[in-house]
Amino acid sequence: MDDTISAIATALGVGSIGVIRISGPHSLAIADRLFDGREKLGKENARKLLYGHIRDGKGQVVDEVLAVYMPGPHSYTGEDVCEIQCHGGREALQEILSLTFQAGARPAEPGEFTKRAFLNGRLDLAEAESVMDIINARSRQALAAANRGHQGGLSRQVKALRKKLRDLVVQLEACIDYPEDDIEEVTYDRTVSILEEGKQAVETLVRRGTAGRILREGLRTAIVGRPNVGKSSLLNSLLQADRAIVSNIPGTTRDIIEEQMTIGGIPLVLTDTAGLRDTSDLVEKIGVERSRAALEDAQLALVVLDGSQPLDPEDRQLLDSLRDRKKLILVNKADLPLALDVEALRKACGDRDVIVLSVKEGRGLDQVEQWLRDFVYGEGSDSESSSMTQNARQQNLLEKALQSLEDALTGARQHLPYDCLTIDLTQALHDLGEITGEDVPDEIIDEIFAQFCVGK
Template sequence: MIQEDTISAVTTAPGNAAIGIVRISGADALQIADQMFFAASGKKLETYPSHTMVYGFVRDREGRDIDEVLTVYMKAPRSYTAEDVIEIQCHGGMQSIRQILALTYYYGARPAEPGEFTKRAFLNGRIDLVQAESVMDIINSKSAAALKIAVQQQEGFLSKKLKEVRRKLRDVIVHLEAVIDYPEEDIEDVTYYEVKNSISGAAKEVAVLLEGAHTGKILKEGLRTAIIGRPNVGKSSLLNTLLKEDRALVSEYEGTTRDVIEEQLVIGGVPVLLADTAGIHDTKDFVEKLGVERSRAFLDKAELILVVLDGTQPLTSDDETILAAIKGKNAVFVVNKTDLAESIITKTLAERFAPENVIEISAKTKEGIDRLESWLKEYVYGSSRQSDEEIYIQNERQINLLRQAADSLKDAVEAAENRLPYDCLTIDVDRALTLMGEITGETVRDEIINEIFARFCVGK
């Protein structure tokens, strides 16, 4: 599905830099390059082996040198787009890049649309839609773990698994259609039994993928976490300890933090959007009261709550108000100030909440911080999902489609259990097959493809 027109764009970030790259892709890429690039050797680009870096100059229409460059010709289909591709590496000054790009337009290329190079790679069959979407995930990765997952998706980990499941479902449909066309009453029991087992097996594999979606989204977007507690329990000290810097003001006086302080960091390999909130309690101070209101509002947005409590004091009415406010939310209870005295509230908290969610620390001496980080890592990954072979889906579009496919497979299993007509089973299985095909791009509509690539940056 090689495109007829030729496109070009700057593929490096805007602004002055050491190097700038202009990419040309399409049937006329070599012809366009030959009119503006002149190798120092005097040879034409096509005389060099594909993927060879060639030294020379880009010259304007009057034959004047614009820049000293390195140019590489990547012959189709061994290129990013599976088309003929030329990449010109020039100095990173804006004037040089602009003039070289303008020359590509003059000699016949048109400006590339956002994501069009990757879109062509998809349309030309070099990559599937999962691999295409992973390109932006690689660019936007917030942690080493998120980058690793994105690279795995680009290498086809998820695509391979989905193709395996789709193959099994196609076999189910073929089986059912064969029985419909050639009915035999004596194989009916066997048919329902085999079909149910096959669909259940596929449903379990889909369920495993969905289990990893929570982890994938956190690693991609960051775990939105709020540190809450009444004044002077050590919330800001905990923030500073996790950040390994004095970001928040720490004082022995109450009400020091009067607003929400947000920071991004990586804890135990997990990207975290961490917010230190104003101490939640009753106050008549107008500014502090606004901070408390913002803290309460932030609780609704946070996925995880770090409830900080003073382990040297009994639970107060303000503590109880906070504990009531987080009812039903994901929370870990951090008992602070263990360097001053043995905690007198840990046992009480462990009885009211899960004991594994109560962690004693000293924000001052950093004792227990490693246990908090381990807890956080297990919260994100789960206790049994940390191998290199695990697949974590990060993309919301893919997650939604997979959830719908799971619902269809559930309906198909129930239909087999209730011995509904084979046509009913086929409809549900075929829907799941189509939905998973939309993830990889095998059954996706053109408008969805256009919408996906429109989110990419120009040059990618």
């Protein structure tokens, strides 16, 4: 890459500081042409912030700035990089950016700085994709997961797995090509063992990918139940704000209310629904229909029941409709005498998935938080500190690799010829290589970095 690019690296809008980033072989010459300070930008002042001013072609001061020169390959992009820190006003930023173009830089494309870091070997593809996840993190756990990816957590596991599979392919192909030579024979039992180990490793990554997606996008959660069981009170309690109107009149909530929040580090897209019941009220009926649609779209249902009353037919109908869905049953109003048979409910729906609480008194909400953590990460799992996929592309490639490994494993158990096994293994290697960028088409690379923001 023999051209030099420039872009505003900070977010659009007014701020105290703005940063213009320049990367490429002529970045120092361009910055030096604009920067006027007591000390000059150059190797003697590499990685040292210098105070000065940016001047235009007429010698007029544009802004008071700090500038730094970072020679490659020890820079973000692996190239010579200069950054100019000015006041964060729109005019100052745009004027300095325009001057960099006049001095020989071209506008950077979306994600081009990170793309250059990838092409120059500073980051692999999975690490580069984690950059956007760091920027878009919606919770502390999401940020931690993205940072683990950026530091190579996922890449190291994928590369280690690829090496084992590649060694197996080499041994199998040697046996195919040189059957009469004195080569250590690869037994089918050993092949099965290696494939089972690889399959288990990919299955773990696929399973963690679900948690990764939830951390990125939020867990779509619907609060459902019949009218007046405390759904809106639960929403307000979780949000710690009076977001929904609460009254003892059934049917108060007539439309769905959607809020985003974080519980125990898990980002939730929480929907409070109208009470699910048969009604002749036209407006309430529309709300019930929307509630059923929201429930259908949800990844998790929080089913609220009134513990001060026995289960009624509407409760049973709701529970029956959610028999095969992921759900947490919340027996509310524990501050009142308990009339609902909780033990029978636990026998029918699972002991772990029933929590008795009082939204009014705030009792039991800590159990809800722990349940959500176990639901996302897996009970007793180390996924909170483990690497996980960061996007649908990586998840899809892992699932494809898993299928190829399963096919190879089936073939090895059936003692199919080695060349049949290498076909599936080669496909698995290709899919895993696409995750880290070791084996990926140029058009996929372009498509990935086009999703980045300009300046990153």
